[in-house]
Amino acid sequence: MFFxxxxxxxxxxxxxxxxxxxxxxxxxxxxxxxxxxxxxxxxVTLTFKSAKxxxxxxxxxxxxxxxxxxxxxxxxxxxxKGAASAPKAKPKKITARAVLVCADELRSRRAVEEYAQxxxxxxxxxxxxxxxxxxxxxxxxxxxxxxxxxxxxxxxxDESDAAVHLFVAGVRDADQKRxxxxxxxxxxxxxxxxxxxxxxxxxxxxxxxxxxx
Numbered sequence: 001m002f003f004x005x006x007x008x009x010x011x012x013x014x015x016x017x018x019x020x021x022x023x024x025x026x027x028x029x030x031x032x033x034x035x036x037x038x039x040x041x042x043x044v045t046l047t048f049k050s051a052k053x054x055x056x057x058x059x060x061x062x063x064x065x066x067x068x069x070x071x072x073x074x075x076x077x078x079x080x081k082g083a084a085s086a087p088k089a090k091p092k093k094i095t096a097r098a099v100l101v102c103a104d105e106l107r108s109r110r111a112v113e114e115y116a117q118x119x120x121x122x123x124x125x126x127x128x129x130x131x132x133x134x135x136x137x138x139x140x141x142x143x144x145x146x147x148x149x150x151x152x153x154x155x156x157x158d159e160s161d162a163a164v165h166l167f168v169a170g171v172r173d174a175d176q177k178r179x180x181x182x183x184x185x186x187x188x189x190x191x192x193x194x195x196x197x198x199x200x201x202x203x204x205x206x207x208x209x210x211x212x213x
Contacts, residue, residue, distance in 0.1 A: 002070035003063055012048045014059070016066040017041070021104070024145055025062070042069065055172075057192050058144070061106040094121040096206035100193055101125055101153060103145040110194035111140070118203035130154040135178035137164055138202050140192040144170030151179055158183040165205040169193040 004015045011170060015034055020026055020167065025031050030053065031046050033039025036072035048054050055198070098115065100122050102108045108124045115122045122137075125131050128149055139157060143150030147170075154168050166186040170178055180188050187205075189198045 001192045002066045006114075010049070012051075012054065013045060014048075015043060015045045016106060017043050018062055018065050019069055020038055021062070021145075055192075057107075057110075057195055061104070061110075065108065093119060095119045096138075096203075097121045097123065097134075097136045098140060098202055098206065099123045099125065099136045099139045100142065101128060101131060101150070102140075102142035102193055103127065103143070104192075106143060107144070107192045107194055108196060110158045111142075111192075111199070112143060112194075114196060114199040115196050115202065118199055120199070120203050120206060121168050128156075133162060133164060138167065138206055140167045140193050140198070142169045143176070144172070144192055147172070147176055151176065152207065153181060154180060154186055158185050165202070167193075167198065167202055168196050169195070 002017065006013050018204050022042050022044050025044055026033065030048055031044050034043035034045045079197055094116070096119065098120055100108060100111055102111065102124060112122045112124065123134075123136065123142075127146075131139075131153070133151055139162075141150050141154050143154075150168070150170075154166065157164070157166055166183075167189065168180055168186045169189045169191060171180060171188050171190050177188060189201070191193065191198055
């Protein structure tokens with residue numbers, strides 16, 4: 001068993017084992033260490049009062065992380081081997097480039113795949129300190145894991161004369177929205193950077209194609 005999920009009194013409760021991302025996850029109001037001493041082993045219980053509160057894409061990543069932490073190594077290897085041999089959609093020719101600032105490896109990986117399907121090449125850096133725009137015409141900042149630094153970077157870009165389209169993903173609460181809306185030049189998304197809606201917006205801004213078009 002690596003994942004549990006239940007609905008009780010109108011609330012959704014899910015429990016995952018996230019040894020890699022648990023520390024950051026526990027900073028969120030809906031996350032608590034799992035009871036009965038399980039929290040010290042990396043188990044986290046998430047409680048949501050409504051469907052709107054559930055970060056679906058992040059939940060997928062947490063389920064993946066908890067599966068990898070619990071499954072036998074042979075099973076993981078067999079699954080990865082099967083995924084590698086499965087036919088993949090042919091990516092579009094890369095006609096534009098963007099830069100993503102994101103500290104979450106799983107979210108970054110998904111974003112690279114989503115953008116490639118729209119003809120957008122994505123250069124990923126984990127922190128603002130490593131950011132080099134180069135000739136990129138779009139900058140995507142995923143603030144989910146590090147909202148303070150992410151918002152500060154967005155403000156810095158907004159105040160500069162950099163000729164880039166600015167997108168901020170992973171915006172979770174009203175205070176973050178308020179700070180970012182004051183910039184004026186950024187497109188804001190509650191979903192992570194790899195979400196289809198974010199990828200479509202970036203591709204459109206760069207003259208690329210939407211997925212399936």
